[in-house]
Amino acid sequence: MTDPNRAVVERFYHAFAQRDAEAMVACYSDDVVFSDPIFGTLRGADAGDMWRMLLSRAEQLEVHVDDVRANGDSASAHWRASYRFGPRARRVVNDVQARFQLRDGLICHHDDSFALWSWSRQALGLPGLLLGWSPLLQGKVRRQAFEGLRSYQQRRG
Incomplete structure (x- = not known):
């Protein structure tokens, strides 16, 4: 039998791989709190709009998820996205490590962790390589x- 919270996380990443932002957002509670090194903390509709925006812009996106785990109301996953920026x-x-809190069958807290310097070296080229570590x-x-x-x-609108 599949853990229902694990199934929600798997559904979220399946939708991500299919570039289906609405199905991703449907896995979130209305008051979801999302955080990552680039966007910081987003709440509610802002989190859903972030995924809508990113998927509307994504070029040559490939998403792979593995190691989805759930324990009670907590879950985690490792995922990797490859895209043009x-x-x-x-x-x-x-390369991202995600942690989740779930409530009533929906994700209410989603925290993505990854190395911002590694991302900036790839996304920004030389400036990212030289200055990606800097707070500026x-x-x-x-x-x-x-x-x-x-x-x-x-x-x-």
């Missing part, structure tokens, strides 16, 4: 991500 379409492979560049990446999300939300 930015105007130069640089290949990025992001990391802050700029976060600001641009958040501004991109707000712009996406304004266009959607």
